[in-house]
Amino acid sequence: MSNAIPRMTNLFLQLGLDASEEAIAQFIKDHQLPTDVEIADAPYWNDAQRQFLTEQIAADAPWAIIVDQLNESLHEDAVKLSSGLE
Numbered sequence: 102m103s104n105a106i107p108r109m110t111n112l113f114l115q116l117g118l119d120a121s122e123e124a125i126a127q128f129i130k131d132h133q134l135p136t137d138v139e140i141a142d143a144p145y146w147n148d149a150q151r152q153f154l155t156e157q158i159a160a161d162a163p164w165a166i167i168v169d170q171l172n173e174s175l176h177e178d179a180v181k182l183s184s185g186l187e
Contacts, residue, residue: 110122
């Protein structure tokens, strides 16, 4: 793992994804998850991405905060829907 400072753009780079602001916003928009699907269980991750996310959350590593932010963003539509905000 690199010594990159944990932030959303660097998380996307760690995951091998396009880290431009536009690409991150589009990824979040296109990959919304139901409330009962945890981020590491999303069907669109490959094994290495899933392992990285799982390890960071389990270790409560510095990346865990950013992974949690991504998790919240990926569940935003489902949370709004379930709480009647949409």
